[in-house]
Amino acid sequence: MSQTHPTIAAIATAPGRGGVGVIRLSGKDLLPLAQSLSGGKTPVPRQALYTDFVDEHGQAIDNGLLLYFAAPASFTGEDVIELQGHGGPVVMQMLLQRCLQLGARLAEPGEFTKRAFLNNKLDLAQAESVADLIDASSQSAARMALRSLKGAFSQHIHSLVDELITLRMLVEATLDFPEEDIDFLQAADAEGKLAHIRRQLVQVLAGAEQGALLREGMNVVLVGAPNVGKSSLLNALAGDEVAIVTDIAGTTRDTVREMITLDGVPVHIIDTAGLRDTDDVVERIGIERSHKAVQEADVALILVDPREGLNRKTQAILDTLPESLPKIEIHNKIDLHGGEAGYVSRETMASGSLSVHSTATELIALSAKTGAGLDLLKQALLKQVGWQGESEGLFLARRRHLNALQAAQTELDNATLCAPQQIELLAEHLRLAQLALSEITGEFSADDLLGVIFSRFCIGK
Ligand code: GDP
Ligand code: ZN
Numbered sequence: 505m506s507q508t509h510p511t512i513a514a515i516a517t518a519p520g521r522g523g524v525g526v527i528r529l530s531g532k533d534l535l536p537l538a539q540s541l542s543g544g545k546t547p548v549p550r551q552a553l554y555t556d557f558v559d560e561h562g563q564a565i566d567n568g569l570l571l572y573f574a575a576p577a578s579f580t581g582e583d584v585i586e587l588q589g590h591g592g593p594v595v596m597q598m599l600l601q602r603c604l605q606l607g608a609r610l611a612e613p614g615e616f617t618k619r620a621f622l623n624n625k626l627d628l629a630q631a632e633s634v635a636d637l638i639d640a641s642s643q644s645a646a647r648m649a650l651r652s653l654k655g656a657f658s659q660h661i662h663s664l665v666d667e668l669i670t671l672r673m674l675v676e677a678t679l680d681f682p683e684e685d686i687d688f689l690q691a692a693d694a695e696g697k698l699a700h701i702r703r704q705l706v707q708v709l710a711g712a713e714q715g716a717l718l719r720e721g722m723n724v725v726l727v728g729a730p731n732v733g734k735s736s737l738l739n740a741l742a743g744d745e746v747a748i749v750t751d752i753a754g755t756t757r758d759t760v761r762e763m764i765t766l767d768g769v770p771v772h773i774i775d776t777a778g779l780r781d782t783d784d785v786v787e788r789i790g791i792e793r794s795h796k797a798v799q800e801a802d803v804a805l806i807l808v809d810p811r812e813g814l815n816r817k818t819q820a821i822l823d824t825l826p827e828s829l830p831k832i833e834i835h836n837k838i839d840l841h842g843g844e845a846g847y848v849s850r851e852t853m854a855s856g857s858l859s860v861h862s863t864a865t866e867l868i869a870l871s872a873k874t875g876a877g878l879d880l881l882k883q884a885l886l887k888q889v890g891w892q893g894e895s896e897g898l899f900l901a902r903r904r905h906l907n908a909l910q911a912a913q914t915e916l917d918n919a920t921l922c923a924p925q926q927i928e929l930l931a932e933h934l935r936l937a938q939l940a941l942s943e944i945t946g947e948f949s950a951d952d953l954l955g956v957i958f959s960r961f962c963i964g965k
Contacts, residue, residue, distance in 0.1 A: 522591030581623030614961025628946025644768025721770030845877030
């Protein structure tokens with residue numbers, strides 16, 4: 505399929521100045537282009553060629569390394585060339601223009617990875633993990649994305665699909681030879697095979713749900729009067745786990761949100777103190793987005809100084825929070841009023857009168873200043889979303905993957921409900937389960953799905 509694709513080119517390194525800048529090209533038969541670029545030299549595959557990069561008059565534009573990967577032993581499966589020049593924006597643009605002049609066209613976002621997928625260099629789950637690795641917001645997320653990129657997630661899906669195919673062959677054989685039917689399936693232990701597949705699926709789904717948490721993180725609403733210690737608490741929670749906040753367009757003036765990571769899990773924090781009325785359009789967009797995030801939050805932290813209780817404004821904000829949203833009340837500054845750091849469960853709270861705010865389900869007394877009680881809060885937050893810690897069985901899954909795994913699970917559940925004589929129905933549920941799983945690796949994915957997935961990549965990937 506790729507053989508008809510035109511040559512594509514893009515600056516692969518991040519914009520701005522850098523010691524080295526890389527331009528990547530992919531296409532069919534790129535040796536002539538390499539020769540024109542290097543002033544007539546012929547690169548050896550997989551060997552660095554130190555050369556001038558020259559324009560149409562033979563004048564040097566830059567000098568650096570030219571790497572040539574001959575098809576099919578390359579990232580995309582096509583001929584690939586990487587030019588490592590000096591990482592200045594002007595130099596990179598001049599080099600890119602020269603590549604376009606030599607017949608390449610600008611690559612679309614994700615087009616290199618898309619070609620790798622179309623040439624069977626990667627399956628869809630692996631291709632997605634390329635983007636996840638680049639976008640990873642914590643070290644755990646990066647490690648997990650790399651594992652998926654190397655195929656760990658896909659392998660689990662493939663082995664599930666293989667087992668399903670074996671079972672489907674048995675079931676469909678009985679359809680073709682009705683006289684064999686039920687006894688035959690029993691003898692082949694179809695039931696046991698189905699049970700095994702379901703158990704495996706439950707495990708993969710659990711690992712994927714944990715991984716989705718690592719990828720998407722949790723949303724926390726922070727409520728509290730001025731000076732109660734919200735900023736101090738965030739800083740204390742963030743600790744040495746420095747959050748790498750990605751530069752998403754339009755969020756630069758959004759002061760309402762902050763991100764920290766806890767045990768590798770991104771924690772998106774909406775500070776309701778910033779949710780005020782405003783005439784500034786940009787600010788208002790950010791605030792509307794935050795209001796929406798409040799509706800989708802996993803937990804609210806209500807910060808109070810127990811000596812002062814809740815003021816009217818804080819109470820008003822609390823009243824707007826969804827009733828179903830779990831709420832943790834935090835009594836801060838215990839170092840000032842001589843209290844002990846501690847955790848009070850919802851059961852105890854229901855019977856006592858410790859709480860200043862009655863709808864909170866648990867209470868933690870701590871000091872953002874001394875750090876006493878902070879661990880209790882971290883544990884409570886991670887417990888709220890069911891985080892069990894990073895492990896080998898964890899996959900940095902996307903919503904799309906979870907949906908497919910859940911769809912497969914539903915079909916397998918339905919399969920177990922089929923009566924012994926409903927073999928046709930059984931066969932159909934198994935077929936649909938396989939179809940759902942295959943969507944993850946992309947064997948049966950529609951073009952529009954591919955378009956959506958790859959268009960979210962950055963250019964040059
Ligand atoms: P915010 O307005 O809610 O974000 O509050 P800040 O985090 O800016 O804190 C307000 C003041 O309270 C600052 O002077 C902090 O140093 C102080 N503060 C915050 N947490 C504590 C604490 O646990 N103990 C003590 N003694 N002071 C604190
Ligand atoms: Zn503050």
